[in-house]
Amino acid sequence: MQTFLDFISFKDPNVMYVILGMICINSSSALIGTFAFLRKRSLIGDAIAHSLLPGICLGFIAAGDKRMIFLFLGAFLTGWFSTFLVDYIVNRSKIKQDAAIGIVLSSFFALGIVLLTYIQNAGYTNQGGLNGFLFGQAAAINRDEIYLFALILLIILVAILVFYRSFILISFNAEFAQSIGLPVRWIEFLMTSLTVLATASGIQALGVVLMSALIVTPAAAARFWTHKLSRMLVIGVVFSVFSGIVGAYISYTHAATPTGPWVVAVLSVITLLSFTVSTKSGILANFLRARKNKIKILQETILKTIFHYHERRGLAQNLDSVLTPTDLLSVRVYDTYQLQKGIKRLIRLGFLVAKEKGFTLTENGKIEGRRIVRLHRLWEHYLLKRTTIDALHVHSGAEAIEHILSPEIEKELERELGIVGIPTKDF
Amino acid sequence: MREACAIEVHNLTTTYGGAPVLWDIDFELPAGHIIGIIGPNGSGKTTLLKTIMGLLPASSGYVKIFDKDLEQIRHKISYVPQRESVDWDFPASVFDIVMMGRYRKNNLFKRTNKTDLEIVLQSIEKVGLTKYKDRQIAQLSGGQQQRVFIARALAQKADIYLMDEPFVGVDAATEHSILKLLKEMRDLGKTVLIIHHDLQTVSDYFDYLVLLNTRLIAKGTPQEVLTEENLTNAYGGQLTLLAKVANLIKVNQFPIREKDVDL
Numbered sequence: 001m002q003t004f005l006d007f008i009s010f011k012d013p014n015v016m017y018v019i020l021g022m023i024c025i026n027s028s029s030a031l032i033g034t035f036a037f038l039r040k041r042s043l044i045g046d047a048i049a050h051s052l053l054p055g056i057c058l059g060f061i062a063a064g065d066k067r068m069i070f071l072f073l074g075a076f077l078t079g080w081f082s083t084f085l086v087d088y089i090v091n092r093s094k095i096k097q098d099a100a101i102g103i104v105l106s107s108f109f110a111l112g113i114v115l116l117t118y119i120q121n122a123g124y125t126n127q128g129g130l131n132g133f134l135f136g137q138a139a140a141i142n143r144d145e146i147y148l149f150a151l152i153l154l155i156i157l158v159a160i161l162v163f164y165r166s167f168i169l170i171s172f173n174a175e176f177a178q179s180i181g182l183p184v185r186w187i188e189f190l191m192t193s194l195t196v197l198a199t200a201s202g203i204q205a206l207g208v209v210l211m212s213a214l215i216v217t218p219a220a221a222a223r224f225w226t227h228k229l230s231r232m233l234v235i236g237v238v239f240s241v242f243s244g245i246v247g248a249y250i251s252y253t254h255a256a257t258p259t260g261p262w263v264v265a266v267l268s269v270i271t272l273l274s275f276t277v278s279t280k281s282g283i284l285a286n287f288l289r290a291r292k293n294k295i296k297i298l299q300e301t302i303l304k305t306i307f308h309y310h311e312r313r314g315l316a317q318n319l320d321s322v323l324t325p326t327d328l329l330s331v332r333v334y335d336t337y338q339l340q341k342g343i344k345r346l347i348r349l350g351f352l353v354a355k356e357k358g359f360t361l362t363e364n365g366k367i368e369g370r371r372i373v374r375l376h377r378l379w380e381h382y383l384l385k386r387t388t389i390d391a392l393h394v395h396s397g398a399e400a401i402e403h404i405l406s407p408e409i410e411k412e413l414e415r416e417l418g419i420v421g422i423p424t425k426d427f
Numbered sequence: 428m429r430e431a432c433a434i435e436v437h438n439l440t441t442t443y444g445g446a447p448v449l450w451d452i453d454f455e456l457p458a459g460h461i462i463g464i465i466g467p468n469g470s471g472k473t474t475l476l477k478t479i480m481g482l483l484p485a486s487s488g489y490v491k492i493f494d495k496d497l498e499q500i501r502h503k504i505s506y507v508p509q510r511e512s513v514d515w516d517f518p519a520s521v522f523d524i525v526m527m528g529r530y531r532k533n534n535l536f537k538r539t540n541k542t543d544l545e546i547v548l549q550s551i552e553k554v555g556l557t558k559y560k561d562r563q564i565a566q567l568s569g570g571q572q573q574r575v576f577i578a579r580a581l582a583q584k585a586d587i588y589l590m591d592e593p594f595v596g597v598d599a600a601t602e603h604s605i606l607k608l609l610k611e612m613r614d615l616g617k618t619v620l621i622i623h624h625d626l627q628t629v630s631d632y633f634d635y636l637v638l639l640n641t642r643l644i645a646k647g648t649p650q651e652v653l654t655e656e657n658l659t660n661a662y663g664g665q666l667t668l669l670a671k672v673a674n675l676i677k678v679n680q681f682p683i684r685e686k687d688v689d690l
Contacts, residue, residue, distance in 0.1 A: 038517060040514070163535075165535045165536075168527075169527055171517070172513060172514075172524070173508065173513045175482055175508050175512065178480075178481075179501075179504070179506035180530060180531060180532060181498070182532060182535070227518050227563040227565075228520075
């Protein structure tokens with residue numbers, strides 16, 4: 001608890017730098033990453049991130065120490081060069097983009113590790129901590145670097161505001177953008193450069209290995225929650241910054257652990273949750289929908305069975321008998337537990353009313369029961385009239401469909417078949 | 428009197444990986460007609476449209492539109508790509524996509540004005556999607572998505588429309604409503620160039636036809652083009668020699684014409 005209070009009260013001034021840094025870095029990467037995601041260029045982020053390592057090392061060798069600006073410039077240059085190489089390989093050979101990304105990514109990363117080892121063995125006095133660039137050490141962010149990260153965020157924000165329409169147009173339909181005379185190549189170059197910039201800003205806090213997650217994952221998670229691009233951008237930023245700060249906190253309280261993995265772990269949990277619980281398309285929604293359908297089918301089937309019970313005794317006109325579950329089981333096979341549950345629900349919903357020795361239909365229940373039977377039989381007649389189907393099979397075909405036919409479709413069926421009331425013929 | 432010429436394609440050759448996809452195509456298309464481009468699969472129909480629109484570079488020859496270069500008259504041309512060429516899961520509504528039809532090179536930084544808004548709503552109305560204006564495009568049927576593309580083209584207020592297979596994946600009712608719209612546009616003097624694959628409907632839909640198979644097989648009115656000889660030439664596998672020569676060119680990376688030959 002004490003560490004948590006220390007963390008949020010900025011007792012350690014470094015904590016504030018970390019939080020500010022995370023806000024800038026994660027916002028930059030989530031914003032520009034959304035467009036990379038929409039352009040199906042997510043993997044490019046991976047190539048860029050891994051290609052930053054040799055740049056960092058070259059920057060270090062050039063400067064002789066760990067001044068961020070040199071490392072950053074080196075990283076930006078090799079990161080950018082890697083995207084150029086990927087495009088070059090794709091355009092000039094039969095190699096497809098996924099393979100080209102794999103080739104470039106591994107070559108650059110290998111080169112980076114070679115350089116890193118060289119630096120460690122070459123007796124540079126202040127190379128300690130260069131390892132941190134692999135998996136990130138957010139605690140190492142200092143004041144000057146915050147200015148750099150804020151500047152990058154500003155550049156990306158301004159670019160998105162100014163080029164919003166162009167970015168959308170090219171992400172959705174680049175050929176159309178070109179057809180209205182937009183300088184598509186130039187704007188794509190700008191988007192790629194901004195992606196490199198955002199990725200490079202994260203080398204210190206998150207490390208080159210996992211930085212690509214911050215390009216792809218926030219957009220992917222945000223997509224589950226909205227159909228609007230503007231909202232997707234905001235949600236992506238919120239997810240990413242939240243993960244950044246939580247990840248930095250965990251890494252702060254466990255001093256030996258790098259920041260990158262924690263941030264990405266938190267982000268992954270958010271993505272997984274989004275995938276599971278988000279509206280309409282998530283797993284949870286699908287599960288709930290399936291459950292709801294099951295209950296609906298059970299209830300409607302019970303009401304239908306009550307109708308059938310009466311019909312067999314020539315009582316379809318009044319439907320007034322008091323019934324027990326056993327009576328229903330004489331008409332149709334049920335799982336008794338399910339049947340009891342369904343009857344209870346129907347009583348609660350006012351379709352059935354409990355009597356001394358069982359239950360009977362309410363007025364609403366009668367209407368509902370007749371409706372289901374009617375839909376079932378209308379659909380049977382429709383299938384027999386419009387398609388080639390054996391009369392033996394038409395009943396099972398109508399069993400599920402009766403539950404989803406809407407009142408509009410009911411009217412259309414009625415009109416098409418010219419049937420009023422409940423058809424007496426059952427199949 | 429000679430009819431005004433909307434599109435002049437002069438000795439156009441476009442290559443892909445060294446092999447000619449379009450080879451010495453040369454024709455002039457009259458303005459104010461619905462013109463069909465037909466030909467078998469892989470005959471270069473889409474390539475032709477893209478080369479006219481400047482999306483693919485021509486290796487030789489040129490295209491003139493109303494006697495002008497493309498750059499001078501780009502704002503008068505509307506291009507409708509194949510529906511399958513984009514990802515319809517993109518986070519945008521019908522309105523957002525049709526609004527793209529109002530984007531111009533020089534207004535991309537401006538806010539939408541009232542005229543734009545009116546034109547967009549009108550275009551959506553014309554294709555009968557007003558009810559779905561705010562719907563996410565992923566939730567539309569194939570036919571509705573195609574109509575979104577048509578509405579975007581209408582919003583461009585162009586004089587020439589280049590459409591790549593607008594009737595693919597569209598139900599019969601939608602096909603007829605699109606065709607009705609195109610005829611209205613033609614009656615307003617617009618030129619519509621359409622890639623079409625269904626030979627059954629060709630003579631009903633088009634006033635003028637271009638029959639392609641890498642080379643220009645025939646052009647003219649449907650009666651002139653749809654002769655048995657032309658169709659056999661285009662579809663009947665009679666052009667194997669042409670394909671063999673194209674392949675030779677590709678394998679040897681051979682130039683398609685000698686440098687100084689006068690066009």
